[in-house]
Structure formats: structure tokens, C-alpha cells
Amino acid sequence: MSTTTEGLEDVVAANSRICDIDGKLGKLTYFGVDVHDLAKYSSFEETAYLLWHGQLPTQGQLEELKAQLNASRSLPKRFIDLLWLLPPKSSPMEVLRTSISALAAFDAESSGDAESNLGRAIRLTAAMPTIVASWENIRNGREPLAPLADKSHATNFLYMLTGKMPDDYTAHVLDVALILHADHELNASTFAARVAAGTLANMYAAVTAAISALSGPLHGGANEQVMRMLLRIGDVGGAEAYIQDALARKERIMGFGHRVYRTEDPRATHLRAMSKELGERAGDTRWYEMSRIIEEYIKQHKGLNANVDFYSASVYYTMGMPVDLDTPIFACSRISGWTAHVLEQYANNRLIRPRAEYVGPKVTPYVPIEQRG
Ligand code: CMC
Numbered sequence: 001m002s003t004t005t006e007g008l009e010d011v012v013a014a015n016s017r018i019c020d021i022d023g024k025l026g027k028l029t030y031f032g033v034d035v036h037d038l039a040k041y042s043s044f045e046e047t048a049y050l051l052w053h054g055q056l057p058t059q060g061q062l063e064e065l066k067a068q069l070n071a072s073r074s075l076p077k078r079f080i081d082l083l084w085l086l087p088p089k090s091s092p093m094e095v096l097r098t099s100i101s102a103l104a105a106f107d108a109e110s111s112g113d114a115e116s117n118l119g120r121a122i123r124l125t126a127a128m129p130t131i132v133a134s135w136e137n138i139r140n141g142r143e144p145l146a147p148l149a150d151k152s153h154a155t156n157f158l159y160m161l162t163g164k165m166p167d168d169y170t171a172h173v174l175d176v177a178l179i180l181h182a183d184h185e186l187n188a189s190t191f192a193a194r195v196a197a198g199t200l201a202n203m204y205a206a207v208t209a210a211i212s213a214l215s216g217p218l219h220g221g222a223n224e225q226v227m228r229m230l231l232r233i234g235d236v237g238g239a240e241a242y243i244q245d246a247l248a249r250k251e252r253i254m255g256f257g258h259r260v261y262r263t264e265d266p267r268a269t270h271l272r273a274m275s276k277e278l279g280e281r282a283g284d285t286r287w288y289e290m291s292r293i294i295e296e297y298i299k300q301h302k303g304l305n306a307n308v309d310f311y312s313a314s315v316y317y318t319m320g321m322p323v324d325l326d327t328p329i330f331a332c333s334r335i336s337g338w339t340a341h342v343l344e345q346y347a348n349n350r351l352i353r354p355r356a357e358y359v360g361p362k363v364t365p366y367v368p369i370e371q372r373g
Contacts (some may be wrong), residue, residue, distance in 0.1 A: 009259065013184060014194065015348075016185065016186070019027060020272045021184065023263075027266065028175065030182065030254075036266060036269075043153075045153055049065050051337055052336070058071075071125045071126075071151065072370065073129075073156060075130055075134065079103065086098070088138075089139075093214075093221070096132060096328050097208055102206075103127065108282065112200075112348070117339075117345035118343065120204075120339070121336075121343060124335055129332050130160060133160030134160070136322065144160070145159070153170055153175070154172075154174040154178060157332065158174060167280065182333050184308075188214075188216075189334065191213075192212065193210035193338045195347070206338070215327060218365060220327045222255055224323055225326060226310055226312075227315070227317050227323045229253075229254060230291065236289045268308060274315050275288045275318065278314075278319065279314070284356070287313075289316050315327060
């Protein structure tokens with residue numbers, strides 16, 4: 001009899017101290033700290049420190065991390081030259097994946113000890129928004145902007161993308177979104193990173209694997225698809241009929257359902273509120289209102305809750321982000337969690353190598369090619 005658990009649902013594949021999810025209660029903690037508290041009181045920099053070190057930083061430790069991030073935001077000129085070679089129509093997730101793979105070649109350090117890998121985690125986290133923002137400029141024929149020395153991760157990201165200093169609220173919203181996406185236990189991309197790290201492949205290889213897994217629409221790629229759906233619907237009045245038809249056609253509605261949560265995704269709670277407030281501040285609540293109608297309809301007719309990707313779509317769109325940057329923004333946050341998991345995997349490594357239940361043909365004799373037909 002088969003013992004296979006399709007999709008590894010509820011299979012516990014690692015011991016980890018980093019992130020805990022209670023899917024029934026809708027609770028999410030990073031090293032025991034409630035994500036609601038982090039969203040209210042913390043910053044992305046502080047959250048990344050927590051994920052890498054297992055505790056919140058002192059003021060001095062936080063300042064040191066900010067200085068390290070600021071020192072690592074710029075990209076080598078040869079690397080930027082490489083981005084100019086890519087076709088402008090390339091998907092930003094493909095560019096990001098290619099970029100992280102290429103960055104390995106620019107790493108001057110050869111050591112794979114824990115300290116060097118922590119340095120790589122910081123450098124990768126610092127570099128990712130610069131890569132995404134540089135690509136946004138390059139694909140539009142503009143020179144990439146240099147990061148600002150004394151600004152936060154979120155402010156720098158927005159500045160490098162647009163060339164303008166963001167207002168405080170917009171920078172705060174991105175900062176909270178980065179906190180909310182920073183880690184989520186053994187999701188598909190983190191698992192992919194740990195599988196690669198488990199072979200003792202380097203951190204760039206593990207993160208490249210993670211970006212590949214994140215890009216799919218059943219995982220991080222869902223946020224872009226949510227926004228494309230909202231744009232297709234176009235106006236609040238059309239939302240209910242659109243979803244009704246889509247469900248009748250047995251379509252999967254992006255941004256709903258979750259493998260672990262059986263109740264409200266705690267990240268969606270914050271993103272919903274920010275979607276509303278951003279819309280009100282921008283004088284255009286259309287995307288939020290449409291989202292609310294869809295959410296209510298799906299809850300009532302399918303019993304499914306919105307996940308992290310649903311309201312992040314309207315949040316990023318209202319902030320003025322190009323739709324195809326939604327998933328790269330997710331990656332710019334999750335890099336902190338991926339690297340924390342890679343560090344944890346290296347620290348207590350055992351090759352990850354499960355088995356497959358064989359369901360193919362019985363042993364069969366080899367037939368020479370001239371006798372096949
Ligand atoms: N729309 C319509 N029906 C759905 C959806 C959805 N979004 N999600 C689940 N269902 C139905 C599914 O059809 C199935 O029904 P039935 O038992 O009648 O066949 C039932 O719910 C269980 O679904 P499942 O596919 O077995 O659940 P899963 O745990 O394998 O999949 C999921 C989880 C997230 C892949 C799935 O809910 C989904 O495809 N959601 C849409 C994509 C999405 O939003 N992904 C982001 C996930 S959360 C954050 C992240 O990872 O980025």
C-alpha cells in the first residue's frame with residue numbers, strides 16, 4: 001500500500017527554530033516573536049537580524065547591521081553591464097534569478113564558514129532591491145540609480161525604483177510588507193533552498209533554487225496574477241460576476257487558499273488594512289473595494305481565505321509599482337528568511353534525499369530496437 005503524501009502535505013521535513021505557523025489559529029512567529037508585533041513595532045532590518053541571529057538586536061547591533069546593508073547595496077559595474085545585455089522584455093523574476101546566479105562569480109571570498117555565510121546573507125539581502133530597481137531602470141533605457149547612504153532598506157528600494165524620495169507612509173507600507181513576507185517556515189521556495197544547501201551547494205545556488213520555486217503562480221507568482229485579474233475586471237461593479245464565472249469554470253482564484261492556514265492568514269490582515277488606507281490616501285479605493293467583494297464571495301462560496309498574495313497586489317499597485325515587480329518584491333523580503341534557513345541547514349546539515357513510491361511498470365525485459373514496433 002502506498003505511503004505517499006502527495007505534495008508532502010503536513011509532512012515534517014526538518015527541525016527549525018526560525019518560524020512557527022499555527023494554521024488553525026492563524027498565528028505566525030519568527031523566533032517566537034509574533035508577526036503582528038513585528039508589523040506594528042519593528043523594521044525590516046530588525047526583522048532580518050532576528051531571522052539571522054535568533055534574537056532582536058540591541059540598538060548598537062541594529063546600527064551595525066544597517067551600516068553593513070548600506071555598504072553592500074551597490075553592484076559592481078561589470079554586473080550592471082551584464083544586466084544591459086539582457087533583452088528588455090525579460091521577466092524581472094528571470095532577471096533576478098539570473099542575477100543571483102551571476103553574483104556568485106563576483107564573490108571574492110572563498111570561505112564557507114558560518115561567519116562568511118552570514119556576510120553573504122547580508123550582502124544578498126542588501127543587493128536584491130538594487131538589482132530589481134536597476135532592472136526597472138535598464139529595461140526602460142535609463143541608467144540605474146545609486147543607493148542613498150543613510151536611508152532605510154524600504155526607502156532606498158523605492159528611491160532607486162522611481163528616482164523620487166517616497167513619502168513616509170509609502171515607505172512604512174513597504175517596510176511592513178517586507179516584514180510580513182520575510183519568512184514562512186518550509187514553504188516551497190525555502191524548502192528548495194534547504195534542499196540545495198543540504199548538498200553543501202553554496203548560498204547563491206540555494207537562493208537561485210529558491211527564486212525559481214517562488215516564481216510559480218501557486219507560490220509567490222500569485223501576487224502578480226491577482227493584480228492582472230483585478231485589472232481585467234477593471235471596475236468594482238464587475239467583480240462579483242467575474243468571480244462567479246471564474247468559479248463556474250473551475251478556475252483557481254489567485255491569492256486564495258493555503259496549504260497550512262485554515263483561518264485568516266495573519267499577514268493578509270495587515271495587507272488588507274494597508275490596501276484600504278493607501279487607496280484612501282490616493283483617492284482611488286477601486287482596487288481595495290474590488291478585492292473586498294472578491295474576498296467575501298470566495299469566503300462564502302468556497303470557504304477559502306485570502307492569503308498574503310491577495311492584498312499585496314493592490315498595495316503594490318496603489319504604490320505605483322509595475323505589476324511584474326510584485327513577485328520580485330516578495331523575493332526582496334524572503335531573501336532574509338531563505339538565507340536564515342540556509343544558515344540553519346549548514347549548521348546542522350544532513351543531505352535531504354527522500355524516496356519516491358515506485359508506481360511504474362513491472363520489471364520488463366530489454367527489447368532490441370529492431371524488434372520494437
Ligand atoms: N481557488 C479556487 N479553488 C481553490 C483555491 C483557489 N485559489 N485554492 C484551493 N482551492 C480548492 C481546490 O480546488 C480544492 O478543491 P477540491 O477539493 O474540490 O478539488 C481544495 O480547495 C483544496 O485545494 P488544494 O489545491 O488541494 O490545496 P493545496 O494545499 O494543494 O494548495 C494552494 C494550496 C495555495 C496552492 C492553493 O490554494 C492555490 O492554488 N491557491 C491559488 C494560488 C495562490 O494564491 N498561491 C499563493 C499561496 S500563499 C503564499 C505563497 O506561497 O506565495
